[in-house]
Amino acid sequence: MNGSAALVDNANASQSRRVFWDQDVYQLELERIFSRCWLMLGHDSLVPKPGDFITTYMAEDRVILSRQ
Known part of the structure; x- marks a missing residue:
């Protein structure tokens, strides 16, 4: 997975169900969220x-x- 833009529908304020189970999404979150900011x-x-x-x-x- 190269990015997360395809997983979010801003116009309808919704997100893909993949964010809850996809291992690639999880790894992307670890890299771009959990490793970069205060928790x-x-x-x-x-x-x-x-x-x-x-x-x-x-x-x-x-x-x-x-x-x-």
Whole structure:
């Protein structure tokens, strides 16, 4: 897949069903979205006290979110 423009219909505010199951779309999202920008891992209420932590994912990478 070279791009994602064919997957979006702006005039009808819809998108192709391929975005939910296509491996090429997933790989494109990993490359163009998840590897290039900040990601919200969780709300601060999930780790309210110093020393609290949770484990979660950033795309395919397992990470620890902690409060210092």
